[in-house]
Amino acid sequence: MNEEKFNREDERLDDLFRSSVGEMRSEPSAGVWKKLNRQMLRSELLKFQFTNLPKAFWGIIPAAVIITGIALYLGSGENVETTNYPVMEEVTAEVTKEATSPSLPAEAPQADAQLEVATTTTSSTTTSPHHYITTSPPNNGTTSPQPILASQMESRESITVLSCLYPEPILSGITNPPTIQAVTNPIPQETPWEILRKPVSRSLDMGINITPDMVFYSNPSSSFKYNYTFDFGARYNLGRFYIQSGAGLTYSTDIGDYAISCLKNDSVGFYYYVNSFYVEPANPENPQFETKQVTVYDSVLYLYDYSTKNKYYYLQIPLTVGYRIINKPAWRLSVEAGLLYAYLISINEPAPTFYIPEGRILDIERRTPERNKHSLGLTGGVSVEYQFARNFFLLIEPTFKYYMQSIEENSSRGDKQPYSIGLRAGIWYRLNFKNSIR
Amino acid sequence: MPLEPNIIEGCVKQKRKAQYMLYQHFASPMLALCMRYFRNREEAEDVLQEGFIKIFQKISTFRQSGSLEGWVRRIMINQAINHLKARKLVFLDTDPHILGNWIPEEGPSEQGEQLFKHEELMKAIQALPPGYKVVFNLYVFEGYSHKEIAEELEISENTSKSQLSRARNYLRKILEERKK
Numbered sequence: 058m059n060e061e062k063f064n065r066e067d068e069r070l071d072d073l074f075r076s077s078v079g080e081m082r083s084e085p086s087a088g089v090w091k092k093l094n095r096q097m098l099r100s101e102l103l104k105f106q107f108t109n110l111p112k113a114f115w116g117i118i119p120a121a122v123i124i125t126g127i128a129l130y131l132g133s134g135e136n137v138e139t140t141n142y143p144v145m146e147e148v149t150a151e152v153t154k155e156a157t158s159p160s161l162p163a164e165a166p167q168a169d170a171q172l173e174v175a176t177t178t179t180s181s182t183t184t185s186p187h188h189y190i191t192t193s194p195p196n197n198g199t200t201s202p203q204p205i206l207a208s209q210m211e212s213r214e215s216i217t218v219l220s221c222l223y224p225e226p227i228l229s230g231i232t233n234p235p236t237i238q239a240v241t242n243p244i245p246q247e248t249p250w251e252i253l254r255k256p257v258s259r260s261l262d263m264g265i266n267i268t269p270d271m272v273f274y275s276n277p278s279s280s281f282k283y284n285y286t287f288d289f290g291a292r293y294n295l296g297r298f299y300i301q302s303g304a305g306l307t308y309s310t311d312i313g314d315y316a317i318s319c320l321k322n323d324s325v326g327f328y329y330y331v332n333s334f335y336v337e338p339a340n341p342e343n344p345q346f347e348t349k350q351v352t353v354y355d356s357v358l359y360l361y362d363y364s365t366k367n368k369y370y371y372l373q374i375p376l377t378v379g380y381r382i383i384n385k386p387a388w389r390l391s392v393e394a395g396l397l398y399a400y401l402i403s404i405n406e407p408a409p410t411f412y413i414p415e416g417r418i419l420d421i422e423r424r425t426p427e428r429n430k431h432s433l434g435l436t437g438g439v440s441v442e443y444q445f446a447r448n449f450f451l452l453i454e455p456t457f458k459y460y461m462q463s464i465e466e467n468s469s470r471g472d473k474q475p476y477s478i479g480l481r482a483g484i485w486y487r488l489n490f491k492n493s494i495r
Numbered sequence: 496m497p498l499e500p501n502i503i504e505g506c507v508k509q510k511r512k513a514q515y516m517l518y519q520h521f522a523s524p525m526l527a528l529c530m531r532y533f534r535n536r537e538e539a540e541d542v543l544q545e546g547f548i549k550i551f552q553k554i555s556t557f558r559q560s561g562s563l564e565g566w567v568r569r570i571m572i573n574q575a576i577n578h579l580k581a582r583k584l585v586f587l588d589t590d591p592h593i594l595g596n597w598i599p600e601e602g603p604s605e606q607g608e609q610l611f612k613h614e615e616l617m618k619a620i621q622a623l624p625p626g627y628k629v630v631f632n633l634y635v636f637e638g639y640s641h642k643e644i645a646e647e648l649e650i651s652e653n654t655s656k657s658q659l660s661r662a663r664n665y666l667r668k669i670l671e672e673r674k675k
Contacts, residue, residue, distance in 0.1 A: 070663055071635045077613045078620060079636050082523035083530055085540055090518060093544050094511070097551065101509070109511040 107459055108474065122394045123378065259490045262292040262299075264452060266483025272309070272475045284309045284477060286373060290485075297381040301393065305373040313365030314424040315409045320417045361424075362409045369428060370403040375436055387444055394437040397458055401430050426465035434460040438481065448488070454481040498563065506554045514551050521564070522547075525571050527617075531632050532575040534621045546574040572637060576647065579625055611670065619669045627662035634659050 098109060270284040288305025329348040336344045377395030406425065440454035459476040498520050505513025525546065529539035549570050557566050620628060629648065633639040634655075639647065644655040 067663055070666065073611075074616055074620065074666075075635055077611070078527075078531065078616050081527040081613050081617060083527040083536075085522050085526045085543060089522070089540050089544055090515065093518070093547055096544070096548060097511075097514075100548075106509065108509050 107476075122380065122392065258294065258296060260294045261488045261490075262290075262294060262450075262485050263488070264290050264483045264485030266290060266305075266452065266454075266481050268305075268456065268479045268481040270456075270458070270477040270479035272477040274475045282310055284479075286479075286481075288373065288481075288483075290375075290483070292379070292485075297384055299379045299381070299391070299393075301377045301379060301395070302375060305375075307371040307373050307399070309369045309371060311367050311369070311425070312363045313367050313406060313409060315362040315365070316422040316424055317360045317362060317409075318419045318422070319360065320419060365407050365409050367407070367425060368405040369401060372400045372402050374398045374400075377436060377438075379440070389442040389444075389450075391440045391442070392438075393440065394435070397434040397436040399432045399434065399460075401428055404428065429462065429464055429466055432460050432462050432464050434458050440481075442485070448486055450485050450487065452481070452483045452485050455479070456481050503554065503557065503559065503563065506551060509551070517550070518547055521567050525567065528568065528571055528636075529575055530617065531620050531636065532579065532628060538578075542575050542578050543571070545578070546571040549574060568637075572633070576629065579629060582625075611673065615673060619666050619673075622669060623662055623665055626658050627665060630655050630658035631662035631666075 101107070101109060266286075266288050268286040268288065270286065272282050272284050284307055286305045286307040288303050290301060290303035292299045292301045328351055329346075330351045332347045332349055334344045334346040375395060375397045377393045379391045379393030381389050381391045383390040409421065436456060436458045438454045438456035440452055442450045442452050444450040456479045457476070458479070460474050463474055498517070502513045502516050502520075506517055522543065526539060526543050529542045529546070530536065533539045533542065550567055553570070557563065620631065623631060630644055633644050633647065634641070641652045641655040641659075644650075645652045648655070
């Protein structure tokens with residue numbers, strides 16, 4: 058009796074909680090999804106899965122490559138060609154001469170002391186501005202010598218030029234320096250576009266390459282496979298930058314996937330089918346039967362076959378932009394990134410062959426997904442070039458490719474957006490253009 | 496509101512939008528579930544987050560013929576239990592005969608639902624010692640038998656019974672105190 062009461066009270070308590078707390082909902086804070094999203098993105102990136110990478114990143118990557126390239130180009134100081142100002146040495150020599158003879162004769166002809174310098178680049182077709190520097194001797198003590206002050210300069214570029222013209226040790230050694238006036242044109246600030254438009258070396262590289270790739274599929278059940286690409290590439294070089302394209306033939310393989318349904322006699326066995334019989338007149342009571350054994354199938358089996366190897370041939374056309382970080386005469390190191398278009402040109406999917414002992418095949422269902430004809434991907438790499446002859450160089454380039462669209466139509470195995478890691482190796486020929494500057 | 500069928504497909508393909516929609520659909524009831532296992536909300540939210548990561552990783556193994564909510568719920572419960580186990584879940588008093596000192600009052604004892612708000616009842620559950628709490632939750636809310644609880648928590652059936660009994664007594668005391 059008491060136990061029943063206990064049980065009833067227990068049930069009542071349970072119901073009280075079940076009916077109220079059991080139906081409760083509690084809204085999570087906004088930070089939960091943000092943290093969840095971040096954590097998932099991190100783990101996806103570690104698995105080289107870029108499905109959920111924000112779209113802005115796809116724009117940022119090439120932009121970052123280009124900006125970094127420009128920054129490296131500007132930072133390398135190659136646009137300030139101080140060594141290519143031959144007149145500068147003459148100026149230095151003149152100033153040194155004047156500095157070592159502190160008291161110039163008052164009657165020294167103005168023309169001797171005055172020096173007009175034109176600083177130019179070595180190019181005959183240069184667009185660089187000319188900087189005219191005029192030096193004049195002290196005016197016979199009537200005018201005190203004027204130091205070179207930054208405030209007297211009309212622009213920062215003028216200071217740069219003067220610093221180049223009059224190196225510091227020389228300037229500091231001048232006890233009675235001549236008045237130096239920065240006259241004429243202040244050098245305008247150059248925009249990045251103007252810098253890019255400056256004459257640079259132009260050349261065309263052409264080469265043939267082979268690239269073995271390890272291709273990884275996003276579907277976890279698929280392991281990686283090897284692809285082989287044979288390509289012809291062409292690069293148009295513009296200074297340290299280059300644009301690259303070409304065409305390649307890719308050989309790719311995948312396993313065939315088939316489901317077979319078959320009848321199999323695994324428990325009933327067989328029976329004898331009577332084809333005919335005859336009765337011997339001498340022994341009419343024992344007819345002779347001509348029979349054949351017929352197998353009885355009592356079960357349907359479903360088998361999966363992965364024994365066949367499908368072959369696919371793709372035409373690949375890349376379009377990439379690259380920048381040479383290191384540009385030595387003997388070797389060069391470049392980074393590049395861009396797009397890759399692939400077109401499926403040929404398919405070879407051999408039919409599966411089966412032998413089912415004591416069984417009969419009912420149906421073969423093809424489960425290998427159809428491949429898409431077109432796909433677009435991203436590609437990037439770091440290439441090392443080794444110049445082994447005047448116009449020939451070897452290229453070794455670790456590459457990365459990621460296909461933005463599924464390569465399969467209506468895939469039941471999840472989106473097959475593979476990525477690949479490969480090593481491109483080839484031999485290239487450089488064709489220099491005649492009017493090349495650098 | 497029923498879940499659109501293509502959401503699961505999207506989650507299998509690891510599409511973030513579909514994952515977000517699944518999260519939106521189940522986050523509130525699952526957080527309430529997690530909160531029954533932990534005293535503070537932050538910890539419950541951590542378990543919710545880990546649970547959803549498991550869900551998104553394993554969703555390709557979900558069989559469409561079953562109940563998605565049941566499957567999601569199951570993962571959340573496992574996640575909560577694993578989280579508690581990691582903190583060395585202790586089950587106090589394993590004597591099955593100890594029923595506590597609560598004796599039912601004479602006459603109908605209507606612990607009317609009107610007397611307690613949902614939040615108060617939730618707090619009462621949260622105040623339980625961890626061992627009591629897990630067994631009470633699994634038995635009352637998830638409908639597990641003592642055998643199933645024993646297997647899940649790797650304890651004896653008697654331990655499960657005693658933990659449940661003590662949990663009920665504990666809750667009654669809390670509710671009586673609040674009633675006063």
